[in-house]
Amino acid sequence: MKLDLSELLGGKRPAISFDYAFDPTQVDDECAALPPDVSVPANGIRVRGEALDSFGCLMFRARVDVTYDTRCARCLDPVRKTVSFDMERTVLTDRDLDRDLSHLTEDGEWDGVTDDILWINEGSVNPDADIMEEVSLSIPTFDLCEPDCPGLCPKCGKKRKDGGCECREEKKINPDFAILQKLLDKKED
Ligand SMILES: [Zn+2]
Ligand SMILES: [Zn+2]
Structure with a gap:
């Protein structure tokens, strides 16, 4: 979801909080591929958190709760599972890039202070593609309907x-x- 941070950028508000849900079909990103046999129901990804000014640095912080459908690895029964994780991103504008080139390598790449950057575009960020990458990494490749499923x-x-x-x-x-x-x-x- 596009999050409007213009009031944060303009210093009108110290933080902007959000709470929304989406499903992966809304995100077009190859890195966001879910494991085979896994699907996320409509609005199965809930994102709660805030974007805030932390000592002059804009941060995006969120708790992500994922509901997904998969199959038991032993008996193949359909099972619905949940997984949650926290994520944090530095929020940057093109202006930051011009101002602070010390963070860039000769090739113009970010120097590794953090890989986790959300770029602001016209006052907004859209974290969903980043969230989907984290979702695809956080879903286990192996789930069971019950811990001692006899298969x-x-x-x-x-x-x-x-x-x-x-x-x-x-x-x-x-x-x-x-x-x-x-x-x-x-x-x-
Ligand atoms: Zn089972
Ligand atoms: Zn038998």
Whole structure:
């Protein structure tokens, strides 16, 4: 979302807070690709925070809460998960660049004081592409429906949980005890 920082830039306000949600389809950025099998529902990314003047330096700080849909890595059931992270960016204008060239290398690249820069364009910043990059990094490549999901049965391919699989584990019996097992089976009958 485009955040209008003109009042912050003009010194009218010390901080501008925001709270909004978006979905990744609104962001056109290759780096923001989500892992395969992962999708984010409409407005699944919530961004809360503020842009503020911190000792003459403009900062963007936000808490990002992500809701996403994926599949259990063991039983392939659909699962909805959440992940949250904090992010911080330095906010710069082209004017800052002209004024303070000491931060630039000979090639004109930022010298690594921070890689994390949001550039102001006509008084606004749009952090969504940056947020999406962080989202794609923060979503685990491996999720489970429950920590001890028993997965699929290798024999029938059905889910082992919820009684989906009716295969009985074949017991491997030492021949010496086979006669004993037979007696036990008889008793059970
Ligand atoms: Zn599972
Ligand atoms: Zn089975």
